[in-house]
Amino acid sequence: MARILSIDYGRKRTGLAVTDPLQIIAGGLVTVSTSELFDWLQAYVAREQVERIVIGEPRQLNGQPSENLPRVQQFVNRWRKAVPQIPIEFYDERFTSVLAHKAMLDGGLRRKARQDKALVDEISATILLEDYLRSVHH
Numbered sequence: 197m198a199r200i201l202s203i204d205y206g207r208k209r210t211g212l213a214v215t216d217p218l219q220i221i222a223g224g225l226v227t228v229s230t231s232e233l234f235d236w237l238q239a240y241v242a243r244e245q246v247e248r249i250v251i252g253e254p255r256q257l258n259g260q261p262s263e264n265l266p267r268v269q270q271f272v273n274r275w276r277k278a279v280p281q282i283p284i285e286f287y288d289e290r291f292t293s294v295l296a297h298k299a300m301l302d303g304g305l306r307r308k309a310r311q312d313k314a315l316v317d318e319i320s321a322t323i324l325l326e327d328y329l330r331s332v333h334h
Contacts, residue, residue, distance in 0.1 A: 198245035202325035211317025252289025
């Protein structure tokens, strides 16, 4: 089996998470500058077996597209053209950043750590991936 990678795409920074090769456990991977994301991802999939990529679909709580959606769609289209052998699919991410903050609070992370936006992005990507895994395994 190969890994599933998730992307919490942001305007400045993007959080990434990945499963183990058996697709059982999701873990935070890294937060990269969004401008470097495409190249970073291409390098990653060149050295790791990745079966698919799941990217958060930015919508407002009422289901309307958020202002970040066109940027995410542009990235997805670029990926599909450049790397068609690794599918990329949208997944509803409406509650992931809220849940990320809650997970950090529940985990007892100090306020300073909770203000580390890169960590929030990585945790958001991990929660997105865990949600996705639950949805496909049930």
